[in-house]
Amino acid sequence: EAGxxxxxxYKIIEKRQSVAFWCNPISGHATLYWYQQILxxxxxLLIQFQNNGVVDDSQLPKDRFSxxxxxxVDSTLKIQPAKLEDSAVYLCASxxxxxxxxxxxxxTRLTVV
Amino acid sequence: TQLLEQSPQFLSIQEGENLTVYCNSSSVFSSLxxxxxxxxxxxxxxxxxVTGGEVKKLKRLTFQFxxxxxxxxxxxxxxxxxxxxxxxxxxxxxxxxxxxxxxxTQLKVEL
Numbered sequence: 001e002a003g004x005x006x007x008x009x010y011k012i013i014e015k016r017q018s019v020a021f022w023c024n025p026i027s028g029h030a031t032l033y034w035y036q037q038i039l040x041x042x043x044x045l046l047i048q049f050q051n052n053g054v055v056d057d058s059q060l061p062k063d064r065f066s067x068x069x070x071x072x073v074d075s076t077l078k079i080q081p082a083k084l085e086d087s088a089v090y091l092c093a094s095x096x097x098x099x100x101x102x103x104x105x106x107x108t109r110l111t112v113v
Numbered sequence: 114t115q116l117l118e119q120s121p122q123f124l125s126i127q128e129g130e131n132l133t134v135y136c137n138s139s140s141v142f143s144s145l146x147x148x149x150x151x152x153x154x155x156x157x158x159x160x161x162x163v164t165g166g167e168v169k170k171l172k173r174l175t176f177q178f179x180x181x182x183x184x185x186x187x188x189x190x191x192x193x194x195x196x197x198x199x200x201x202x203x204x205x206x207x208x209x210x211x212x213x214x215x216x217x218t219q220l221k222v223e224l
Contacts, residue, residue: 102212
């Protein structure tokens with residue numbers, strides 16, 4: 001079974017620029033998550049989709065972050081404009097509705113300078 | 114938002130030693146999962162525990178879910194350098210399929 005695909009793997013941008021990340025979940029996984037992980041810490045949930053609807057975006061900084069999941073499959077996460085504190089790894093994960101756990105992608109490491 | 118505290122935050126040991134990582138919360142979870150994450154990769158699921166008092170073994174790793182389903186522990190016997198990584202516990206809130214991750218324990222096993 002193919003895993004969760006994310007791109008790009010690395011991105012370096014200047015503050016105030018915009019950036020977008022892409023995620024392709026495991027086929028058949030209805031639930032998709034975006035997490036932000038600061039180095040050495042546990043991931044923090046940004047947004048959870050069920051098919052193409054948002055289930056939870058309570059911790060998404062909506063003034064600068066946006067996410068969409070068109071047709072209930074692929075998803076994109078955008079940051080505009082980026083701040084220095086957005087430097088982190090952005091992880092995408094997917095799961096079945098009642099699965100044994102999440103499957104994570106390898107993440108996108110963002111550095112804002 | 115439920116808070117999951119892990120201890121210790123950092124652990125550096127020699128090959129062959131035993132260790133225990135703790136995951137504690139004041140909230141009750143419907144299930145608790147443990148993940149291991151290596152540099153440059155996403156977390157990988159190790160185990161899911163769902164019943165209070167449950168103990169699961171995965172080779173040299175033993176996972177226990179507290180009776181009240183508020184805490185968990187991970188015990189590694191005879192640690193090896195390949196066990197090095199960031200260990201994360203994650204609690205699932207009832208019915209929502211949403212995980213809250215712990216603060217993480219960075220383990221380094223040296224030869």
